[in-house]
Amino acid sequence: MPDNPRSPGGLSLLMADITRLDVQAIVNAANNTMLGGGGVDGAIHRAAGPELLEECRRIGGCPTGEAHITKRYRLPARWIIHTVGPIWNGGGFREDKLLACCYKSCFKLADSHDIKSIAFPAISSGAYGFPMDRSCRIALSEMKAFLEEGGEERGVEVIAVCYSPAVYQCYQESLSKLLAKQPEK
Ligand code: APR
Numbered sequence: 001m002p003d004n005p006r007s008p009g010g011l012s013l014l015m016a017d018i019t020r021l022d023v024q025a026i027v028n029a030a031n032n033t034m035l036g037g038g039g040v041d042g043a044i045h046r047a048a049g050p051e052l053l054e055e056c057r058r059i060g061g062c063p064t065g066e067a068h069i070t071k072r073y074r075l076p077a078r079w080i081i082h083t084v085g086p087i088w089n090g091g092g093f094r095e096d097k098l099l100a101c102c103y104k105s106c107f108k109l110a111d112s113h114d115i116k117s118i119a120f121p122a123i124s125s126g127a128y129g130f131p132m133d134r135s136c137r138i139a140l141s142e143m144k145a146f147l148e149e150g151g152e153e154r155g156v157e158v159i160a161v162c163y164s165p166a167v168y169q170c171y172q173e174s175l176s177k178l179l180a181k182q183p184e185k
Contacts, residue, residue: 008116008155011143013171016119018161019047023117025069025079026161027106029124032084034062040121040163044080048073056082065101069109079113081106085124088131096138099124103142110156117157122167132167136160136174144178 006012018026018040028044031037034056036045045052055070062068067083083106086098102123110118120139124130143158151158162168 006157006159008157009147009152011140011147011158011160011175013160013162013168013175014119015162015165015168017043017163018119018121019043019075021119021159021161022076023119023157023159024077024115025081025110025113025118026075026077027067027118027120027123028080028082029121029126029128030056030062030082030084032061032064034059034068034082034084037127039126044075048075048080052080065098065105067102067105067109069113077119079115081109081118083123085128085130088124088129095124095130096134099130099135099138100142103139103146107142107146107151116155117159119159119161121161121163122171125167132170133174136167136170137178140171140174140178 029040036053051073059068062082062084064084064086067081070080072078072080083102085102086095088095122135125132125135139160160171162171
């Protein structure tokens with residue numbers, strides 16, 4: 001699967017295990033307790049080690065759509081940003097808006113910590129059941145907005161991490177549609 005090249009101030013898609021990425025921040029798709037779970041949450045806690053759970057316990061939880069930042073412990077990344085996506089419930093309970101808030105909250109923390117590279121998993125698209133095409137579209141739209149509103153000028157690299165070819169393909173299709181709508185510069 002050809003990854004499009006990574007670049008400062010750019011957006012790239014990457015097939016990878018997010019716990020292995022040497023970026024300044026990786027984003028965790030957590031739950032409201034922030035006490036770990038399965039999926040990418042479980043992978044990050046396993047890779048980071050038990051000290052991460054202790055810091056998360058001290059934070060005491062995270063409302064859906066918001067985010068908290070912790071140390072990296074045993075991870076190669078410098079920071080872990082934990083956000084809680086909405087559980088898909090048919091679309092009539094502000095799921096789209098709450099998912100968009102996850103990305104906005106993570107970017108706000110990235111800016112306040114002068115983070116220059118941030119990698120996101122496909123938040124809410126696993127156990128939380130968000131339709132993949134919809135979650136990818138929201139993710140890319142928020143990533144593009146962040147880059148256009150100053151992230152690109154500050155040289156921030158944004159990576160959408162895909163853990164399966166199906167997710168990668170979904171991101172690729174969504175990205176093509178998003179760029180097709182882009183007015184010629
Ligand atoms: N690296 C990158 N992406 C991963 C990894 C990994 N190591 N492991 C899983 N993923 C991908 C999944 O394939 C999916 O595309 O992360 C995406 C999000 O899936 P989940 O981890 O299930 O997260 P989410 O749908 O937001 O559900 C969160 O699940 O694990 C629990 O505690 C978590 O209760 C919370 C819920």
